[in-house]
Amino acid sequence: MTNPDDTLLYKKKHNITINDIQHSLYYYFDYDERSFDINMPFQHFHSFYELMILISPQAYHLVEGIPYSIRSGDIVLLRPSVLHRSEYQKGAPSKRLIIGFLYPPSLWGMPETYQKLFEPFYSPLPIFRFPSKQQQLINEKLNRIYRYSFQDEEPELKSLIVHGMFVEFLYTLRQLAPFNTYTNEPLKDEASQKIYTIANFIHNHYSEELTLDSLSREFYISPYYLSHQFKDVTGYTLTQYIQMTRIRNVQYLLLNTKKKISELAEECGFTSFSQFNRIFQKYCSQSPSEFRKDGGGNSLPTIL
Known part of the structure; x- marks a missing residue:
């Protein structure tokens, strides 16, 4: 007899939203599909925790520049500020569940307890794949939330129940x-x-001086070969990739710290403040101060 939790329940374009990103307790469950045609051009970050479960057969997920091959049931765990990008296959759209969530630092006076639940998000390996018995337990917890989301319930109570169920899921994970x-x-x-x-x-050393020559020496590869191969594989020149990685990290710090913009530019590897401003404007179509003032505005990526 088939167990109803052998598979993850799914309904296209179904979503569960609790509060918004401006609130300290936030959830967004997104049951949808994505196709090769809308693959993001570059890695992005979130200021919240994100969890992605692939429901379709295969895809790739890049985390800090490393491509991970994922298959149905695999769980991608992303802590805040980690640069990442999903890469879906050509052909039929890929089904996936993405969960974004954010807790206040002192939720119910138990910050250390909640931090224990987040330990898997800080694992050196960001992908989790479980044997069928354990996968069934994972699906069971998520399917409870899915079924409950269709019930007619008072919003405040529904938020609390979903939160409680998701804490159970995190504990199980x-x-x-x-x-x-x-x-x-x-x-x-x-x-x-x-x-x-x-x-x-580059993702781990973006704050340092990085040049074509220095990377060529570091990896024992000719500058000419590195320059051409890097563009062929990533779609970006080496300079573009370094600049975009630095800008993404500056963006995160602009939204999550109160440090001076000049300090952030230096921390992220820019040696010239005027050059930093020019490059930021180029990639973000606004100044760093404008970006910080409007909380990221349209420059922040949507969940994919």
Whole structure:
């Protein structure tokens, strides 16, 4: 007999929203599909926690420049500020569930307790894949929320119940973390694998001086070859990729700190403030101060 929780329940364009991102307790469940045609051009970040579960057969998820091959049932866990991008396959649209959530630092006076629930989001490996028994437990917790979301309930009470159910899910995920069987499949193309390794290095060293020559020396590769291969694999020149990675990190800091803009520019690897302003305007179509003032405005990406 088939268990109803063997699969994750899904209805296209169904969503569950509790509060908005301006509130300290926030949830957004997005049951939808995406296609190859609307793959994001560059990695983006969120100021909240995000969880993505693929329901379709296969896709890729880039996290800090590293491509991870994911299949149906895999869970991608992203803590705030991590640069990432989903890459869906050509053909039929891919079904997925994305959950964004944010808790206030002192929720109910138990910040340390809640922080324990977030431990899987800080794992060195951001993808979780479970054996069928454990996957069924995961689906069971999420399907409870899905079914409950269709009930006619007072908004305040509904928010509390969904929150309670999701805390149970986070606890279950934390308990099952040791059963994670995911191992990333290395790219068959060794040249591409090398380029993605360099991209990840950029994400981890963007605050340092990075040039074509310095990266060539670091990875024992000719400048000419690196320049051409990097554009072929990522779709960006090396300079563009470095600049966009730095700008994305500045954006996050602009929205989540009160430091001076000049300090943030320096922290993120810009040695010239005038150059920083020019590059920020180029990629964001507004100044850093305008970006901070309107809370990111239209420059912040939507959930994909």
